[in-house]
Amino acid sequence: MTEMSYLDGNMLDGPMRELFTVDLSSATGRCENCGMTGSMASLHVYSHAPGLVARCPSCEQVMLRLVRGPDRAWLDMRGTTFLQVPMPMEQPFPGPL
Ligand SMILES: [Zn+2]
Numbered sequence: 733m734t735e736m737s738y739l740d741g742n743m744l745d746g747p748m749r750e751l752f753t754v755d756l757s758s759a760t761g762r763c764e765n766c767g768m769t770g771s772m773a774s775l776h777v778y779s780h781a782p783g784l785v786a787r788c789p790s791c792e793q794v795m796l797r798l799v800r801g802p803d804r805a806w807l808d809m810r811g812t813t814f815l816q817v818p819m820p821m822e823q824p825f826p827g828p829l
């Protein structure tokens with residue numbers, strides 16, 4: 733009997749931490765609504781809402797919402813098909829082999 737082994741979500745901490753500490757202004761995102769791909773720095777950000785709302789510069793669809801509470805944050809990226817982040821050359825992630 734073979735069973736696919738898996739690790740619990742805690743192992744994502746290292747890889748995700750590496751991803752979320754990069755400079756997102758150099759990242760590229762694709763709008764789910766119109767398909768435009770462009771730099772995150774080109775988004776139109778509205779800060780006079782309960783949080784930050786970033787809209788596509790082409791179709792004005794919401795691509796990202798970020799709300800920061802006193803002790804937590806919510807990140808909603810439903811309007812973004814993908815986020816491409818420039819990374820340094822591959823570095824092995826620590827963890828069990
Ligand atoms: Zn768009």
